[in-house]
Amino acid sequence: MDPVALAQDLIRFDTTNPPGNEKACVEYVRDLLAAAGVESRLLGSDPNRPNLVARFPGRGEAPPLLLHAHSDVVPVTGQQWTHPPFEGRIVDGHLWGRGAIDMKGGLAMMLAALLGLHAAGERPAGDVILAVVADEEDGSKAGAGYLVREHPELFEGVRYAIGEEGGAGMELGGVRMHPIVVGEKRAGWLRVTLRGPGGHGSRLSPPGTPIAQLARLLTALTEVRLPRHLTPAVDRMLTALAAALPEPLAQDLSRMRVGRAYDVIPTALPLEEGLYLDSLLRHTVNPTIVRTTEKINVIPAEVTVDLDGRILPGGFTVDDFVAEIRELIGPEPVIELLLEGARVDPATIAEPEFGAFYDTMAAILLKADPDAVPVPMVSPASTDARLFAQLGIRCYGWLPMKVPAGSGYRRLLHCADERIPVESLHFGTECLTELLRTFPAGTGPRAAKAPGTGFTGC
Ligand SMILES: [Zn+2]
Structure with missing residues (x-):
């Protein structure tokens, strides 16, 4: 499964929020999963703004892992783009377009990793739940907020989650950093x-x-x-x-x-x-x-x-x-x-966890990019992680990207000329695939779910 072609397709759906109109984009993901034999459910308070939840069965040796990605993007109003923002063009080794980084590129990496493993018949240690949510860029009410409020049962037993942020976002002193976001304001x-x-x-x-x-x-x-x-x-x-x-x-x-x-x-x-x-x-x-x-x-x-x-x-x-x-x-x-903003109950999650799950992510990055340094990061902004964390889930921002130090791609978030090196999409897909192959069972208060039982769309 090619993450680049996937990201191009996703960018071509104009899901500018407001108003969002995520439906066609989410149905595209549903059809893609269905073609691979993976059922998914569309849920939401607004029929034009569905959220998708799919479950990939694991071996039942670890609690389920959640991958969450938002399908909406911020507007391009008043911005001067060098290449059109909704065409998904590849120019000079970069995929250009609104959402290339935030976060249709990330969603493409997740889909490519999940479908790649699925096609190879590999099962992760635990079930993997994919949530593609609407409305992240405008308050998340119709998106993660809806799922957490109305369907917490879909995430029962989930101990860890991966979402946006991270990537090679900080460049200081010529050193490439791979931030792993462990907390948010x-x-x-x-x-x-x-x-x-x-x-x-x-x-x-x-x-x-x-x-x-x-x-x-x-x-x-x-x-x-x-x-x-x-x-x-x-x-x-x-x-x-x-x-x-x-x-x-x-x-x-x-x-x-x-x-x-x-x-x-x-x-x-x-x-x-x-x-x-x-x-x-x-x-x-x-x-x-x-x-x-x-x-x-x-x-x-x-x-x-x-x-x-x-x-x-x-x-x-x-x-x-x-x-x-x-x-x-x-x-x-x-x-x-x-x-x-949604407050995580300090009784549930007082401080970020630096256990085996964090170490696994850091080790994957070190192996994939030995010249760079994985660092824990707290984000000054917030993502849907704040909502899933309310269910007691440990959320990490981890969308690995490999970009040259000093390139400043993250400064293009929400701005004109958002783009991502094509190589980065492959890099992120490989890192996510490795995480799905190796994520540990972890320890802690949350109970492990019963062993996976085949392709159960939830
Ligand atoms: Zn985002």
Whole structure:
């Protein structure tokens, strides 16, 4: 099964979300599986936006493994593309198109690996569940959210899951890294409302207007970072990076590990990587939308500011997060919670697991690409992993790609000219195939499922 041709086909379905329209793309996957003798189910709250779940039987020696991929993509509106985004063209050894990386390329790797093993008659240690979900790029309500809410029984006994992210995403000091995403931040979107005296725009404004408060608020939120919290996963990530990198980067990373609450970002790091890593050492908050009067001659009596907040994984609550913001902006402004990303119960998954399953992924990468370094990574953004994790599943972002150091492909996510080296699709398929062949039974609280019983579409 050729992952490149598969990815080309998938890119040609325009599943821009909103509105999604994932149906034709998902039916293509269903038909592909059916042609190989694998049944699947389409489930969803909206007939135009189905989710697909299929089960590949294993030998019953390990709990089921979940592979999840989203079929929708972000819009291309207003972007200038060198090659059309929905044609799946191959130019200069690269597959171009929206979703090439995020994540139709990844879905193609999963399908190619699963169908390749299936055609060869090989059975993994445990059943493998493939979930192709809608709506990841716009909140996941019709996608993974629906499945987790309405059909948790489909994932019973699953101990580990593989989803998007990872890939050769970080390039520092000329070293190619293979991140394995072990944790994610979650959204804590807030609205701050400032009230005070308004008035006529023709006169001097009274003290304490919402606009004057706004100036102080924006300064407080943009000039000072929230205090640092070194979580165990980020500690491990920085340690691994420091060990892999040359000086002076190594020293900078070691310094980030032991720094004090408001230390500045080390200077040897390129700005983008420095900001990225620093975002993993603290909750972050960015004012993004300011709303006030539409009238130029009115001093507004109310201003609202929406904040894109991101909360570290672990036991942190929204209250913990808001308390840190209060330290910066004071007790006066009204703060309301607009949206909280799915919180994984810390009683179920307090910290990422670095056991045999993680070691298997790292070993596969080392063997496939001996020049590169596998590193654990915490992602500042969130994926559907946050939803599947609510079922007690250990989720890893692991879509291996092999790209030249410094190529910056991940910067093309959600941007014009998204593309992936064709070789990367083969590389990822080989790594995923190896994982399906070798994933360990693992240990832990979740019970193993009964032995696989043939081709049972669920
Ligand atoms: Zn994605």
